[in-house]
Amino acid sequence: GAGVSQSPRYKVAKRGQDVALRCDPISGHVSLFWYQQALGQGPEFLTYFQNEAQLDKSGLPSDRFFAERPEGSVSTLKIQRTQQEDSAVYLCASSTSGKGGYTFGSGTRLTVV
Amino acid sequence: DQQVKQNSPSLSVQEGRISILNCDYTNSMFDYFLWYKKYPAEGPTFLISISSIKDKNEDGRFTVFLNKSAKHLSLHIVPSQPGDSAVYFCAAEQSGGGADGLTFGKGTHLIIQP
Numbered sequence: 458g459a460g461v462s463q464s465p466r467y468k469v470a471k472r473g474q475d476v477a478l479r480c481d482p483i484s485g486h487v488s489l490f491w492y493q494q495a496l497g498q499g500p501e502f503l504t505y506f507q508n509e510a511q512l513d514k515s516g517l518p519s520d521r522f523f524a525e526r527p528e529g530s531v532s533t534l535k536i537q538r539t540q541q542e543d544s545a546v547y548l549c550a551s552s553t554s555g556k557g558g559y560t561f562g563s564g565t566r567l568t569v570v
Numbered sequence: 571d572q573q574v575k576q577n578s579p580s581l582s583v584q585e586g587r588i589s590i591l592n593c594d595y596t597n598s599m600f601d602y603f604l605w606y607k608k609y610p611a612e613g614p615t616f617l618i619s620i621s622s623i624k625d626k627n628e629d630g631r632f633t634v635f636l637n638k639s640a641k642h643l644s645l646h647i648v649p650s651q652p653g654d655s656a657v658y659f660c661a662a663e664q665s666g667g668g669a670d671g672l673t674f675g676k677g678t679h680l681i682i683q684p
Contacts, residue, residue, distance in 0.1 A: 461613070490671050499574070499659050499674030500614070513670040548613055559672070561606075561613030 459483075461562035463549050469568045470539045478534045478565045482551030489532050490559065491524055492548040500548050506532060539569045573597045574662050576675035584683050589647040591678050593660030596641065600662035604672065605634060605645045608657045617658075618645070621665075647680075655682045 462481040470476050482489050488507055492500035493516075502516040508529035517524070521540075526532040536543055546566050550559040575594045583589045591605075601622040606614035620627040620634045620643065627634050633646045647654055657679050661672040 492671070497676065499576075499661075499676045500672070501674070502671035505670040516671070550613075559616065561615070563611065563613045 461549055461551050461560050463547075463562035463565050465565060466563065467566050467568075469570060472540060472569055473538050474569075475535065475537045476539055476567065478536075478547050478567070480532045480534070480549030480551075480562060482530065482532070482549070483560055484530075486551035486553055486560075487529075488552045488554060489526060490550045490552075491532070491534050492550065493518075494546040494548055494564070496545070503534070503547075536567075539567075541569050543567060544569045571596075572675075573600075574660055574673050574675040576660055576678050578678050579676070580679040580681065582681045582683055583650050585652060586649045589645075589650045589654065589680055589682070591645040591647075591658050591660075591680065593643045593645075593675055594641060595643075595662050597662070597664075597673070598641070599664045600673070602663050602665045603634070603636060603643050604661045604663075605632075606659040606661060606674075608659060608677070614659055650680075650682045652682050652684060655680060 464479045490505050491503040494500040504524045505513040506526045521537045523535045546564040548564045550561045552558045573596050604619040605617040607617050608614045618629050618632045618634050620636050636643045657677045659677045660675040663672050
């Protein structure tokens with residue numbers, strides 16, 4: 458497709474449930490980023506991939522968060538044992554290079570109840 | 571510790587007038603700055619950017635000004651149009667090594683009054 462696609466658009470999870478969020482970047486984009494946007498805040502960096510290599514995961518808030526991009530295209534962000542504070546919009550962005558020129562997806566809104 | 575600050579949560583401007591959105595940063599390692607526009611239920615859309623070697627960049631109705639000594643940048647929209655109503659995020663990055671990804675401000679909700 459022409460843009461970054463994220464699914465699902467909305468996800469409601471019970472506390473303690475595991476969730477998986479998917480990102481389909483623009484074809485050919487080498488770099489892929491995940492951001493977390495809490496209500497009333499700006500997006501905050503979670504992790505960065507260059508092709509299949511996860512080069513930076515310093516923004517992941519806890520070891521319950523795990524991201525992968527095994528074939529260098531589609532990426533999955535997994536959150537284990539979800540907590541209420543995980544409720545946020547999770548944004549994926551891709552670019553042809555590591556810096557600048559990011560295209561964002563529409564995000565997945567996760568609500569933990 | 572917010573490294574990128576947008577101190578105005580909202581701004582209301584009359585259609586046709588100039589909108590000025592402000593952004594301050596604290597990290598002197600930032601050397602590339604971007605503005606994103608966001609509509610509800612959509613992802614941020616890139617608007618305009620500026621490198622730290624410049625003090626101004628213009629694209630149609632949008633101009634970004636950078637004052638490095640003050641660690642301040644601003645986005646000017648003139649003339650403002652109803653479709654400009656959205657949340658605007660200021661973002662910064664270090665282009666040469668350093669942290670990956672963008673550091674965002676909290677955003678300013680711009681409302682264009684007819």
